[in-house]
Amino acid sequence: MTTNLKAADLVQADRVHTSLYTSAEIFDEEMSKIFESTWVWVAHESEVPEAGSYKNTFVGKQPVIVVRDRKGEIRVLLNRCRHRCATVCEGKKGKTQSFVCPYHGWAFGLDGALRNVPYEGSYGSEGLDKKLFPLPGLRVESYQGMVFATFKEDIEPLVDYLGPAKKWMDLFMKQGAGYGIEVPGEQRFRFPGNWKIQLENTTDAYHFPLVHKSFLTTLDPQALDTFSFMEGDGFVEDLGNGHSVMVMIPELVDLEAHLDQPIPERFAELAAELAKQGLDDLKVRKIVRAVGGTGFNLNIFPNIACSMAFFRVLRPISVEETEIHHSVINMKDGPEIANQYRLRLHEYFQGPLGFGTPDDGEAWCRVQAGVHACGREEKDKWIMVNRGLPIEKQGADGPRSDVTGETGMRAAYQQWKKLMSA
Amino acid sequence: MSLQTLHEVTAFLWQEADLLDHKEHDAWIALWEESGRYIVPIDPESTDYANTLNYSNDDHAMRKMRAHRLRSGEAVSTTPAPRTARSTSRIVILKEDGDTIVVRAAQNLREFHKDRFRHYTSNIEYTLKRAGGSFKIAQKVIRLLNSDDAIASIGYIL
Ligand code: FES
Ligand SMILES: [Fe+2]
Numbered sequence: 001m002t003t004n005l006k007a008a009d010l011v012q013a014d015r016v017h018t019s020l021y022t023s024a025e026i027f028d029e030e031m032s033k034i035f036e037s038t039w040v041w042v043a044h045e046s047e048v049p050e051a052g053s054y055k056n057t058f059v060g061k062q063p064v065i066v067v068r069d070r071k072g073e074i075r076v077l078l079n080r081c082r083h084r085c086a087t088v089c090e091g092k093k094g095k096t097q098s099f100v101c102p103y104h105g106w107a108f109g110l111d112g113a114l115r116n117v118p119y120e121g122s123y124g125s126e127g128l129d130k131k132l133f134p135l136p137g138l139r140v141e142s143y144q145g146m147v148f149a150t151f152k153e154d155i156e157p158l159v160d161y162l163g164p165a166k167k168w169m170d171l172f173m174k175q176g177a178g179y180g181i182e183v184p185g186e187q188r189f190r191f192p193g194n195w196k197i198q199l200e201n202t203t204d205a206y207h208f209p210l211v212h213k214s215f216l217t218t219l220d221p222q223a224l225d226t227f228s229f230m231e232g233d234g235f236v237e238d239l240g241n242g243h244s245v246m247v248m249i250p251e252l253v254d255l256e257a258h259l260d261q262p263i264p265e266r267f268a269e270l271a272a273e274l275a276k277q278g279l280d281d282l283k284v285r286k287i288v289r290a291v292g293g294t295g296f297n298l299n300i301f302p303n304i305a306c307s308m309a310f311f312r313v314l315r316p317i318s319v320e321e322t323e324i325h326h327s328v329i330n331m332k333d334g335p336e337i338a339n340q341y342r343l344r345l346h347e348y349f350q351g352p353l354g355f356g357t358p359d360d361g362e363a364w365c366r367v368q369a370g371v372h373a374c375g376r377e378e379k380d381k382w383i384m385v386n387r388g389l390p391i392e393k394q395g396a397d398g399p400r401s402d403v404t405g406e407t408g409m410r411a412a413y414q415q416w417k418k419l420m421s422a
Numbered sequence: 423m424s425l426q427t428l429h430e431v432t433a434f435l436w437q438e439a440d441l442l443d444h445k446e447h448d449a450w451i452a453l454w455e456e457s458g459r460y461i462v463p464i465d466p467e468s469t470d471y472a473n474t475l476n477y478s479n480d481d482h483a484m485r486k487m488r489a490h491r492l493r494s495g496e497a498v499s500t501t502p503a504p505r506t507a508r509s510t511s512r513i514v515i516l517k518e519d520g521d522t523i524v525v526r527a528a529q530n531l532r533e534f535h536k537d538r539f540r541h542y543t544s545n546i547e548y549t550l551k552r553a554g555g556s557f558k559i560a561q562k563v564i565r566l567l568n569s570d571d572a573i574a575s576i577g578y579i580l
Contacts, residue, residue, distance in 0.1 A: 002468045007475070011498075052514070075426035092570065100500050184475060185464060185474060186464075186475070186476035187464060187477060188570075188571065188573070189572050189573055189574060189575065190572045190573075191574070191575075211498060213496040213497075214491045214494055214496035214497035216488045217490075217494070217496060218490070218491070239569070322571045329450060336473065339473070340472055340473065343472075343473070343475050343476075343479075344476070344479060346475060347475070347476055347477065347479055348484070349477055350572060351477050352477060352573050352575045352576055353462060353470075353477040353478045353575075353576050354477075354478075355487070355491055358497070358499035358500075358575035358576075358577055359497050359499045360464070361499065361574075361575045362498045362499035363498060373509070389469070
């Protein structure tokens with residue numbers, strides 16, 4: 001590390017060191033000690049619906065293919081031909097029978113097995129021992145349709161790693177309103193800043209009224225009231241293993257509760273249309289509540305958040321560049337009109353042309369620009385994450401502070417420290 | 423299809439481009455039919471904009487809110503506002519049906535924001551309706567060439 005401090009010193013209880021955002025050496029170490037050593041989110045199962053459906057993504061810096069094989073199992077394979085390294089799969093998503101390398105034609109099955117090598121005679125009369133050259137697969141496990149992969153064969157089972165985050169994932173999936181959920185698309189954008197700036201932001205309610213003022217002013221009074229949560233009963237709680245939850249709107253934690261409450265004005269037309277389609281009142285209420293999304297953000301270390309109504313995925317590009325995907329969530333085979341509402345609500349706030357995301361992005365750019373003003377002395381090189389620390393109390397699963405507290409960031413940085421010290 | 427129509431359409435699109443580059447948003451909104459949609463798709467093949475995720479799919483109310491957001495001074499991403507100059511060219515009339523004209527054009531847009539230039543190239547499809555000696559926009563679909571890649575924030579109207 002470029003600084004003479006060790007991982008253990010770079011993260012303190014209430015602050016983290018500037019070099020966490022600026023050191024290329026630390027970034028490289030993060031790729032191996034964090035992204036290649038823990039469970040990393042790779043897909044929602046709906047993104048690879050059938051045998052042969054694939055999605056190209058990354059675990060840290062390594063390109064991987066998420067693919068459903070012929071038996072219906074989801075595999076995560078390294079996207080590298082075992083001959084001389086060409087990628088065997090291109091495009092963000094698609095469907096294929098097999099992976100044929102474009103360079104010399106080695107052909108791999110959906111399970112990664114090497115099936116065919118052109119002009120094999122040159123490898124001798126026995127040919128090539130094909131079972132020695134499959135596309136290597138990562139360990140894959142999923143929970144609630146969310147698929148995670150890891151390079152670390154002996155890591156704890158995913159469900160243990162998630163721990164108390166699981167119950168929040170259960171709550172999050174109630175947005176399916178009984179239909180189940182699917183991810184039909186995402187917006188992708190990049191910002192010039194370190195990946196942990198985005199990680200922090202998912203449990204940062206503190207920025208909301210200022211950064212998202214231009215969004216808030218477009219809301220009707222009822223919606224504005226819902227989004228005025230700064231001094232409400234919300235909280236941030238450390239869920240262990242770097243995960244945390246930020247509850248902004250407590251009445252929207254359980255989308256199947258409070259179904260008797262009046263339907264918000266902005267969804268009145270939707271409710272009327274659903275009723276017209278013959279859905280009973282309870283179902284209408286359930287769908288309408290689901291359309292609005294949940295009232296919390298769940299941060300799952302290191303790269304995925306269940307953020308109110310969508311998945312927020314981060315991908316580290318370099319120490320000072322990060323790619324973000326905002327994946328929209330629809331009700332699988334749900335009423336078209338309800339899904340259209342969800343799509344339009346997503347476009348409203350999210351993505352590079354939304355009314356919210358660009359302002360987040362600008363704030364993060366400013367963080368990355370400002371972090372270089374770090375003086376010469378150690379005392380000037382710290383990033384403060386102490387908000388809410390003095391009022392933290394034990395919550396259901398870990399330390400809990402008010403909704404604007406930085407408890408979620410402290411949770412993530414303690415996990416960072418643990419993995420980076422290994 | 424007459425050259426006269428092409429001239430009229432060209433003049434209209436240049437006027438629109440000029441309004442947008444000079445941030446005359448109220449005048450731009452007045453160019454629209456109220457039922458019109460301003461759409462920036464993600465999927466280059468998409469035509470079912472209602473049932474797919476876009477970057478934006480604005481109705482009249484959203485267009486007005488977007489314009490307001492861009493000049494309100496409340497959005498840190500557009501303060502200072504990006505400066506843009508766009509060239510609209512290769513204007514072709516695809517279809518003329520009564521008062522409705524479908525047009526396709528290429529747009530090269532250069533943006534300067536704070537300390538950097540960006541370049542966005544798009545194919546734009548317009549549905550125009552003849553009205554009062556000019557046109558109203560019934561639909562504008564902006565297909566960024568790199569729409570399915572990761573892009574940066576766009577703090578203006580394309
Ligand atoms: S690099 Fe793939 S077949 Fe040669
Ligand atoms: Fe935000």
